Amino acid sequence: MAIWEVGDDDRRVEGLDENGRPDPHYAAALGLVPAPLPRRAAGAVIDAAFYLLLQVPYWIFTLPLLLKFLDARISWYGLVNHPQFLLAVVILGVSFVLSLAYCIVQLVFHGRKGITIGKAMTGLRSINVATLERPGVFRVLLRVLVLWASGLVLIGPILFLLSPLVDPEKRGRGWHDRVGRLWLVDIRHGLQPYDGKRMRIARKTVTAEPVAQSRPLPSLATPVDPGAEQAYRPGARVSAGVLGVARPHGDGPRPVVGLSGTERPDQGHGPAPAVPGRPVLGAYRRPTDEEHDGAPAEGPSSQAEVSGPAGPPSPAGPASPAGPAGPGAAAREHDGAAPAPGPVVTGTPWSASPPPGPAPAPDSQPQPQHSGQAHAPVPSRPATDAPGGAAAVLALRLDSGELVEVAGPVVIGRNPVPPHTAPEARRQPLPDDTRSVSKTHLLVRPAPHGLEVIDQGSTNGTAIVHAGAERELAPGAPAVAAAGDMLRIGERTAVVVSG
Incomplete structure (x- = not known):
């Protein structure tokens, strides 16, 4: 089954050590990269800037009138009857509603998608440090409340914001992150944890057992070095592919590969071996160096012995010394020496043309003649090699x-x-x-x-x-x-x- 077909109902938490704490090495193996502190600070500044931007109408139209009332420069009656009182109230209401909506949207998206406006612009995401999934709205709200509550102490917010610098796990988590069990990761240089398919693939890749790799096959390519011997070559090929394999032979005799009995007769100094059921149509002996130079060969084997099946006698009669010569005849004639008697090849020749012999007897049946027309050609009869003249x-x-x-x-x-x-x-x-x-x-x-x-x-x-x-x-x-x-x-x- 494909690794992306794993059901979503598998809630087993992976990546925890024996004490149930999140293992940083597991997260690193998945490809999650901690958020760098400069971009994390830039994201927080962007979120605060958008919040303050919604307060600008309030500061311009409502806050000055409230400051006059608080300084006792105008009374309650003067505040209510002030010409800008109605506009100040409207601006106050609009700013409050927009700020509240902004905080709610930020809280929901942060809890369910791990994203805010600042984190989206800086390429960061918040995840649950244990499950590596969405952190949850409740934990994000708890984190914000703890950060706001630290404002009761004069230097409380500063300490909380600087706490990621002293994280013992080197993951950039501050005190408020530990309360909400959050972890900010960088998606520009690491894995996107909210890409469900890629996250499941990464988990399966980390937890999967190693698969034994098959041994690499030898290359069929021609060696680059001309003197190098090929390590693997096919013994035969057909349209369906390679039939067999032939390994390079050693220093001993070469192995015989191919059809048995198909060796050429000239591959050796002796006559071709006779194959049962097949006539020997001719054989010759390779000439020696003396014969090639024109000197007569010594010994009774100077003339090739010829054997073949019995057949009709040749009209030319027995072979004479001046007949066709062997393979070295041309060289001997070139040197001026007398040509040595060559072999007489008998039997059935290997060609489509018939051998010289007596012409077939004409057909004894009379042929019909037509006046004014040429005689029709008479087809020749097939060869009668069988006894009794039958084809x-x-x-x-x-x-x-x-x-x-x-x-x-x-x-x-x-x-x-x-x-x-x-x-x-x-x-x-x-x-x-x-x-x-x-x-x-x-x-x-x-x-x-x-x-x-x-x-x-x-x-x-x-x-x-x-x-x-x-x-x-x-x-x-x-x-x-x-x-x-x-x-x-x-x-x-x-x-x-x-x-």
Whole structure:
């Protein structure tokens, strides 16, 4: 419950010590500041000045006539029949009524609001020293009567007015303040005690138990010092936020973060490891310094060994020494050395264009001819990779184990909508609690040598992992994924398999 919703019927007095006396430290903790004596004296002078101002008509029109009567310069009969007698009586009555009204208003406002004309102009307020609330009319009246009664002694008022200077509590309270249990506070530099909401907040703040502070989180900002290492960095990001946390590694080997099996084949001196269920489309060995300079390499491993799935023989025949060279061929030719025989890459290439091979046989069915018209183009048949010449149907095996057959256009996402380029596409929902998969993420459809993949402008992108190398797709740009390749769909994955 908010601290300003505390009921007003809670009359428990706070801020008293064990002896029931007001604790000055509690009031100071709330933000109450004692009234400075110069402004307190100025406020009293202002209140007295307004009272004396109401007596000016009496002094001008009534008092001179009364002084003549008291000096026996005129008799009672002369006083009554004096030409200014009626005016003097009226002025006397008006001054008396105005002075009485002024004193009553000042008394009521002082008791209920802690304010008088002088205190309002000097920024002071009177409160009950124990409850820190309004002092009450009765206590203000008692304070005034004691101050007036001190006038019976010649120096009584002077002693009372100077008593705030010797207050042992250092709160500026005089003897007349102690009788009325009043305390004058400064609202210009301290808390306004008659602001109920702020007063309740201050009380709750002082009496509330301290709350344990949570530990500060490390900053995600880039260090100012370029050589400094970041103390905290996210391991992955999606549209919903940070998925994981990666701490800075030590002096040992770097931890492997990301998809397993996606290491590039050129990150090492050996061939890429074979992944079960995925053909090895090509491998090469990093050339040595001697080979790069043109010298022949020693040992039987000077030529890269190439392996791949069985496929139709290339029309060019077996690779010859003058065939395509490895990665260091350009450097060797530049130095004038004879090019070393390079690897022969076999298998299904990673592109939309088919490899060189025998042209497909023309359709044996005769085509109808129309006079005066050109022959209509005959659509080519899809590749027949399956036994018996039937077209191979590929599918996507999701990381959840579900098999999605791709016999036609399929649109994939959390709640996919077929694009305008393929309105007939079949919808395939892909649940994702992390929301890394977009609503309409990608479109896949059969292609002559695999599956054509088109990213539909997804938030976290689509990539094809081929032979350990990951390729990010541009939105709207088609790319072909062969059997054995893996698709990264946001944070989900799918493998292209034969149906």
